[in-house]
Amino acid sequence: MDRPDDREPLVEIEGLRKLFDQSQGIVDTVLGREPQPVRAVDGVSLDIYPGDTVGIAGESGCGKTTLGKLLVKLYEPTEGTIRFDGDDVTDMTREDERQFRKRVQMIFQDPFESLNPRMTVYDTVSEPLKINEMVDGYDERRSRVKQVLEDVGLGPAEVYLDAFPDELSGGERQRVAIARALVVDPDFVVCDEPVSMLDVSIRAGVLNLMQDLQDEYDLTYLFISHDLSLIRYMCDRAGIMYLGNMVEQGPTDDVIDDPKHPYTEALFDAVPDVELGDDRRRANATGEVPSPRNPPSGCRYHPRCAHIIPPEDWGGSQAAFRRAFQFKLKVQRGELDAEAASDDGDPVESLVEQGLTLDVPEEYRSEREIETGGHRTDAASLDLPSDARTALDEAAEALLDGDQDAAVAALDEVVTTPCASRKPRPLPSGTREVACHRYEDGDANTGAIGGSNGGLNAAPAED
Amino acid sequence: MTLLEVNDLSIRYAVDDGSAVHASDDVNFSVEPGETYGLVGESGCGKTTLAKSLVHLLDDNGYIEDGEVWFETTLPQWADENGDPKQSVIDDPDKPVRADGKTDLAQLNSKQIRDIRWRDIAIIPQSAMNALNPVYKVGDQIVEAILRHEPETTAEEAHERARDLLERVGIEPDRADDYAHQFSGGMKQRAVIAMAMACGPDLLIADEPTTALDVIIQDRILEELEALQEEFGVSILVISHDISVMAEICDRMAVMYGGKVMESGRTEEIFDATANPYTLGLKNSFPTITSKDQDLVSIPGTPPTLRDPDEGCRFRERCPFAVEECHAAHPPMYDVATADAEGRAVESTDRRAHTTACYRIDELEQIRTDAINESTWTDQTIESR
Incomplete structure (x- = not known):
């Protein structure tokens, strides 16, 4: 990552892992089963520079909240290091940790749950001061609390000091939560979906307040959100997470306008937009997010990826390979079986044609798929290499015999991809880092994949 | 021919102390066959209550105070062999059936409405x-x-x-x-x-159909709804707070605030020729994925509680354009096209036209210009507590 200045990063994360639930039940131990932990954060590296707002985006279950909690030491990492201002936070003395807790704060998602209903605003906001023994005496503490409340737009503070949370609106509560975080004058604040519970008309107020406070208090933010438009509005840099991995990170505008990772591209295509209206392209991704307990091998995204890489000796197009690979996945998952073969016509052909279908929006479907509601596609119109075609037929025959293992074996030699065998490392590509095999030799790989890829502003495909 | 015609519908929730929450107040709208109609607004604006009331699914303390819900259907026991209402039923003043084949759902009893649910109107519930x-x-x-x-x-x-x-x-x-x-x-x-x-x-009511879903799945569900509509010609009444989703799927929409419809019309009209201070404020306050360097401006204050609300425009306390008149009564719906062309305020009863509830419709150009300025919204003093 080239940066115009040589600032030292405030937070350096390297190879961070957090696995949940590694405990085994007695049955598992007796049966000798390996524990299968949830890999919430699995090898994330990220630098956060002072004064920046770094956004973390991704779908639910991608590990973004876990990452945030690791950074404020609400969780201990399973592996990897977090350095805050040069010091390793996983290995701190008590005194160092006290200092760390003052400098790092968190704002939680739901202000209806994160405030204690039995504490007044004054109690809530002054509590961190007491715990950290920062301000002596009631008067001084009170004036500090008043000051912060006014800074977060709750003025005149006297009106709010003795109020309980249930007397406040959602926007006011979140401002109290922000005040509680800022009262200790921190350097780094992790904001976990800070406005997602608020009404649309008051969100902007809280966001703008956070921006103003950043200048005033000299803050660095980690801004976690599933809402990509908020990331765009708030953040200088953005990281996109998928199943515990950071797939792409870089300056927000670059990441959004010209996404490099296929997942980033799909994610941004899926966001509805008032201005694009009907012209918006839909997300070209198949299926849904798999379980983080047993994530796919290699690149975590490869089973859903539109740009999955064919083996070197593949004689056909990438589009044909993507379909052949979906066929293989369906066979492996047991989604394709003899029962599904139609009674009329050749059963092998009908299985192959079902297996080659793609579960994607209509604009990416073949004509036959549109006609049949996505249940058939035309195998003849794909330029499948002959060995692949043979393998598909063999697999379909094996399925008709009820032999799933043989069907998988028939495909194993021909339908392979580097995406499934090797895990891509995050590598610099232009202004950002991308973890995708297509970018491993610079940008050279992308040409071969075909021109279907483009940024958000690319013209939509003609129908 | 209209599928659903909602006239002056008012819904209340009774509160223990004898007051009532005015969840929806004199709402008018209509839905054509095959159309996607949106009710958009913030939480507590009455959009879900309104939709649920159509098929009598309100909570125990909720009731229809007043108004009509005409829907293009006839109960089996009132229909002749063609499915049209029998003449004797139309003539019977005790039966809420009109000669054009519509039935007033608001007057049906709970046994009768069960024949309407699913068969005529189905709900895709929130969550x-x-x-x-x-x-x-x-x-x-x-x-x-x-x-x-x-x-x-x-x-x-x-x-x-x-x-x-x-x-x-x-x-x-x-x-x-x-x-x-x-x-x-x-x-x-x-x-x-x-x-x-x-x-x-004939009508699907989709209450926040995609709110709990991740964005890629949301995208697919929206596509699915569009495809179903194309195939079966079903009308969809969508309820959502997500303006960008609404902009994409709705043909027409009504923007609700505090139990009132503030602006209604074709989706493009509402977004391109916005004519209500609340809608203008809402447009200012949500970020879009495509635009760089936006300045978001929030609407100061918070939504009203709706418990026995005063007379006057529901939005007036947060509105930078409020004048004396706004405190007297909630404004009627004015025609936007006339205001844009001639700068005059003309009341409109045409519910298919682009209409807005704002007294200052005759100064629309000025309001639109001012609404873009952040200071218009931030400089007003609001009693927030």
Whole structure:
């Protein structure tokens, strides 16, 4: 990552892992089963520079909240290091940790749950001061609390000091939560979906307040959100997470306008937009997010990826390979079986044609798929290499015999991809880092994949 | 011909102390066959209450105070062999049936409305993810709905239809024998949509159909709804707070605030020729993915509580354009095209036209210009507590 200045990063994360639930039940131990932990954060590296707002985006279950909690030491990492201002936070003395807790704060998602209903605003906001023994005496503490409340737009503070949370609106509560975080004058604040519970008309107020406070208090933010438009509005840099991995990170505008990772591209295509209206392209991704307990091998995204890489000796197009690979996945998952073969016509052909279908929006479907509601596609119109075609037929025959293992074996030699065998490392590509095999030799790989890829502003495909 | 015609509908929630929450107040709108109509607004604006009241699904303390809900249908016992209402029923002043074949759902009793639900109007509930019963097979739940509402169907036919419906929304028919926990979030949502379509309704009410879903799945569900509409010509009444989703799927919409419709019209009109201070404020306050360097401006203050509200425009306390007049009574709907062309305020009863509830419609150009300035909104003093 080239940066115009040589600032030292405030937070350096390297190879961070957090696995949940590694405990085994007695049955598992007796049966000798390996524990299968949830890999919430699995090898994330990220630098956060002072004064920046770094956004973390991704779908639910991608590990973004876990990452945030690791950074404020609400969780201990399973592996990897977090350095805050040069010091390793996983290995701190008590005194160092006290200092760390003052400098790092968190704002939680739901202000209806994160405030204690039995504490007044004054109690809530002054509590961190007491715990950290920062301000002596009631008067001084009170004036500090008043000051912060006014800074977060709750003025005149006297009106709010003795109020309980249930007397406040959602926007006011979140401002109290922000005040509680800022009262200790921190350097780094992790904001976990800070406005997602608020009404649309008051969100902007809280966001703008956070921006103003950043200048005033000299803050660095980690801004976690599933809402990509908020990331765009708030953040200088953005990281996109998928199943515990950071797939792409870089300056927000670059990441959004010209996404490099296929997942980033799909994610941004899926966001509805008032201005694009009907012209918006839909997300070209198949299926849904798999379980983080047993994530796919290699690149975590490869089973859903539109740009999955064919083996070197593949004689056909990438589009044909993507379909052949979906066929293989369906066979492996047991989604394709003899029962599904139609009674009329050749059963092998009908299985192959079902297996080659793609579960994607209509604009990416073949004509036959549109006609049949996505249940058939035309195998003849794909330029499948002959060995692949043979393998598909063999697999379909094996399925008709009820032999799933043989069907998988028939495909194993021909339908392979580097995406499934090797895990891509995050590598610099232009202004950002991308973890995708297509970018491993610079940008050279992308040409071969075909021109279907483009940024958000690319013209939509003609129908 | 209109499918649904809602006239002056007012809904109240009774509160223990004798007051009432005015969840919806004199709301008018109509939905044409095959159309997607949106009710957009913030939480507590009355949009869900309004939709639920159409098929009598309000909570116990909620009731229709006043108004009519004319829907293009005739109850079986009131219909002749063509499905049209019998002349004797039309002539009977005790039966809420009109000569044009519409029935006033607001006047039906709870037994009668059950014949309307699913068959004529089906609901895709908010958090559809939790709408499936965990101890019944998904297919059986669809079958149950079919058998209840079309008792002449055999169980076998119903099972066959359930599988067809699942296949239609992109779920393998064999999964009909699975339980809800074996479905992913997107599949549950699809199953609930299939269930809503089970009896071929004319109107689907989709309450926040995608709110709990991740963005890529949301994208697919929106596509699915559009495809269903194209295939079956079903009308959809969508309720959402998400303006960008609404902009994409709705043909027409009504922007609600504090139980009132503030602005209604074709979606493009509402976004391109916005004519209400609340809608203008809302547009200022949400970020879009495509635009760089936006300045978001929030609407100061918070939404009203709606408990025995005063006279006057519901938005006046947060509105930078409020004048003396706004405190006297809530404004009627004015025609926007006339205001734009001639700078005059003309009341409109045409519910298909672009209309807005704002007294200062004659100064529309100025209001639009001022609304873009942040200072317009931030400089006003609001009593926030």
